[in-house]
Amino acid sequence: MGTGSSVTRGASISGNDLTNGDLFEVNGEVRHIPVEMNSRRALPLSLRSIGGSLGRVRRRGSSTKSALAGENDDEVDKHFLHELEAHKLKEFRELRLANERLEEENRRLRHELKMQTSAAGKLREDRHNCLQSEAQACERAAALEREKDKIQNLFKMYRESKEKELQDLLRAKRELESKLQKFHSSKPMLGDDLNLTSGTPQRGSSSDLFSNHPGEWWAPLDISELSSQPMNTMRGPELAQALMEADGPFTNVSKIDWSVATLSLTQSQLVWQPCSILRVYMCAGPDMTEEAQILQQLCYRLHSVCEAENRFFQFMYLPFETSKATARNVEKYRPIVRKELERCDIFVAFLGSAHSKFMKDEIELGHLNSPAAKPAVFVFKNDSIGTNISSRQRGGSSNKSLVALLKTKIRATGKAKIFEDCVGCKEAAEVAYEELASLVQIELSDCSEMDSALAEFCDEQEIPQSVIQDRRDEAEQIEILSQFITTPGTFGFEKYFEHLDEHVSGSGPLPPLLVLGDEGSGKTQLLAKWVERQREKSPGTLVLYHFSGQPGSCSSDPVLMMRRLTAEMMRLGGGPYSLPCDASRLETEFPRWLDKVASHRQGGVILVIDSIDRLESGEQHLGWLLDPLPVDARVVLSATDQTCPEAWRMLPAMKIQPLSSRDARSLLRVWLGNTKTLITSEQEVKLISNGKATVSPLPIVLIAKYLASDSNATTLGSRIEACVNCQCVKDIVCLILERQEVETESDGFKGFVAQVLSLIACSANGLSVSEVIHLAPAPLTVWTPLYYALIDRHIVAETAGLLRPTSEQVCQAIREKYMPLSEQRNSCYQQLAKFFQERLCSVTNRLSDELPRILCTLDDKGKLQEVISNVFVFIRLYRRGRCSQLVRYWQVTGADQVGMAQHYCDAIGRLQEGDASTDKLKRVACLYENVGRFLRDLGLMSQAVGPLQRALEVREQALDPDHPSVAQSLYQLGNLYTQWGKFGSVSSSLTFQLCTHLCCTRV
Secondary structure, three states: OOEEOOOOOOOOOOHHHHHOOOOEEEOOEEEOOOEEOOOHHHHHHHHHHHHHHHOOOOOOOOOHHHHHHHHHHHHHHHHHHHHHHHHHHHHHHHHHHHHHHHHHHHHHHHHHHHHHHHHHHHHHHHHHHHHHHHHHHHHHHHHHHHHHHHHHHHHHHHHHHHHHHHHHHHHHHHHHHHHHHHHHHHOOOOOOOOOHHHOOOOOOOHHHHHHHOOOOOOHHHHHHHHHOOOHHHOOHHHHHHHHOOOOOHHHHOOHHHHHHHHHHHOOOOOOOOOOOEEEEEEEEOHHHHHHHHHHHHHOOHHHHHHHHOOOEEEEEEOOHHHOHHHHOOHHHHHHHHHHHHHHOOEEEEEEOOOEOOOHHHHHHHHHHOOOOOOOEEEEEOOOOOOOOHHHHOOOOEOOHHHHHHHHHHHHHHOOOEEEOOOOOHHHHHHHHHHHHHHHHHHHHHHHOOOOOOOOOOOOHHHOOOOOOOOHHHHHHHHHHHHHHHOOOOOOOOHHHHHHHHHHHHOOOOOOOEEEEEOOOOOHHHHHHHHHHHHHHHOOOOEEEEEEOOOOOOHHHOHHHHHHHHHHHHHHHHOOOOOOOOOHHHHHHHHHHHHHHHHHHOOOOEEEEEEOHHHOOOHHHHOHHHHOOOOOOEEEEEEEEOOOOOHHHHOOOEEEOOOOOHHHHHHHHHHHHHOOOOOOOHHHHHHHHOOHHHHOOHHHHHHHHHHHOOOOOHHHHHHHHHHHHOOOOHHHHHHHHHHHHHHHHHOOOOOOHHHHHHHHHHHOOOOEOHHHHHHHOOOOHHHHHHHHHHHHHOOOEEEEOOEEEEOOHHHHHHHHHHHOOOHHHHHHHHHHHHHHHHOOOOOOOHHHHHHHHHHHHHHOOHHHHHHHHOOHHHHHHHHOOOOHHHHHHHHHHHOOOHHHHHHHHHHHHHHHHOOOOOHHHHHHHHHHHHHHHHHHHHOOOHHHHHHHHHHHHHHHHHHOOOOOHHHHHHHHHHHHHHHHHOOHHHOOOHHHHHHHHHHHHHOO
16 A cells, blocks of 8 residues: 655644545645555556545545546556456466476386386396306305315325435435535546537536535426415425324425425526626647637637627726736735636637736636636647747747746646647637637527527527516616625614514505615615525525616616516516506516515515605506405515605605714724725714714715725825715715826826726716727726726625616716716717717627617617617517607607518618518518517507508428417417407417417427
């Protein structure tokens, strides 16, 4: 409702009129009387009515409300009826739409109910089938249990019947070893009538195994067969008492016999590893230096022969008296001569009528003291043959009685090859070279596995069906472990050993334990000594280890590490020796093999990875370390505290604390104990109080080496002061290098130390002695003392035949001292690249590992693509599982997958041009097949079809259709299509099975 008013003027109004709501005037004042109004909808009409009435004179006593209502009631009623009808129509439409929606929802719910009813029926049927399957499975399980009991009874009977045979075999083995040791100790190595092609045992053959490793000489014969047996049957009396009855058949076998047997049967590697370097030492009298120089030139051919067999050849000839610079201090070279003679594998000597200062010592140490230790070749020259001996003596003594006595003693041994009556210097050198080459070939065939297949375009049958494991990687790890085990000084390690033992002995699945410490704090030595301790303490535990090298080296590649460790577990687990090439497959397979082997070992498996922060992309490839590990597997990692990735910091950690003053002084005394350097207690305190420079083992060892570098006691005080002023490892290394430069440059070779160390620091995996001598030419009388000094002073270490810095800190100190500018480093890289590129005509494993890495560092994409496109470089990398490196090199060049495959096919096609002989076609087919297998291993199935198909076509062209090599190609194609899922591409299932049978049974 509302209010309205009208304004009138007149006389006073009575009370009755006031009640009707009209206007009135009292004493000249207009009063407004509220009246009832119509709704807002009728307001315009009412206003018009009111406006019309304002001009009329209204009779006193009439009401505004009645006037308005009377005029507008009809119109208002019509308007309200119209709105009501519209509202009803709107509600009707809404109700109709809601009804349609409800009907649609009803139909949907009915359909869902029908579907659910059908699904419930199927579930009831499946439940019924599952119950039937469960009943059948229970019946089969009961049958298998009965069969199991039957087999256990049969095995018990078989075990009891074989007890006596086992004891007899162990007894016979010991007797045979004893007889063979006596026989080989009394049998001459080389006689006067020795025929080198007759297979006479040489050094490094089985005779060394008998003398050095008794009880393990037979391990290489059948280790592959024995390793495939269940390992829980090789635990001796302990297993017999734990799993069998107390009076079982194995209770009579002694623990000594079981220890020898299990050590040989479960050996993961061949016990004897060939040395990485084949060393030849030659001495010559002053009157036969010309023959010695000719032989030295001829022996350069043997470098490539040894490198093709993954070994380095080192020829040592030290004519001290021909060098004026070294003649003044010739006595200081006597220890060097002794060391070289102790390490050499073959001894060669030229004897005339004169002798040098060291000749008597050289012949005695090289042959007379132990005639059967190593092969020896002697060339004698009689007095009547020499033309002018006195003019060729060059300072030597002509004491003929001494030379004649030496010749008589050599002939009396009867264990050396002797050549006499040679006419001319050239003939004498040539006969000695022919004999030496024969000895080298025998040494290589006895000690090294043949790995020169495609480097010399050898026969295709020598290429294995799957990639092989590089033994050099394993030899490198063994040598690193041995070096740190024999390193003196374990002060303060006992508490860390206890912590590691507690982690290993814990129950249930445990995460890896992270060992953190500063650089040079002794993490590697701690883990190496703990590994050796665990092997002695728990012989039944398999201890796997990996020591990471410098960044960029092969040992810092996590994929190669997993391949090596997986191969180790495959040999122990009895599985097929077929390693995957793809990194993702390795990341999946490695934890599975770790679980499998750990569950079958009595003591489980311990995995030790040192310097995990040095592994390239370690967080990407080693993510499985953060997942739950097998129950019987324990993992121990180490990393530098400053460079440890964040992903590993969440693991349980053990922090290596700095050395205490007492431990530091004890360590310093140990390292100075083997030298003639003596310091007082006050000097010890002065050295140890040098803050950060003496809180870790590495700087203390370097300080001890520097103090012992000079035997002059008068300068000891100044050397101690220099060490006290050092603030870090870099300063101590610079002191040692400055001292070494003074010693070497006194012989007239200025800058030789800087050149050698710069090349070693720039190489990815290190350099061999022969490579250093070629890159930095200098007489052996200058190089040999430097070589021993750098090793003795802890600047470089020789591992697997390669020289490399002892630690990352030493390497950084060398680079900052000798190569502070990038131009200087690039100059060294270019020198190394040029050196290896000159040897591309004969590709070796060493070249394929080093050259691509150097070119990547130089960012020379053109030469890098040229090198990795070489099929021989490809074969060297692929056969040793370097697939991830190959792919990474191709990614650097910017080539795609199709381009990579096309480059290899084009390179093989160029080799095929010209000569179409059967042998060459066979080798070309082998190259095509390896490329196809490489692409298949990477998952590039479509690209792999072409090379494998081409290999089949070439073999069908060169060989008989029934030849096993043709069947091998068919098998590879069938295997490819099977992995690809294109079974229709295989011509016939019967043909595929036949090819598989032929390839698996061929010799």
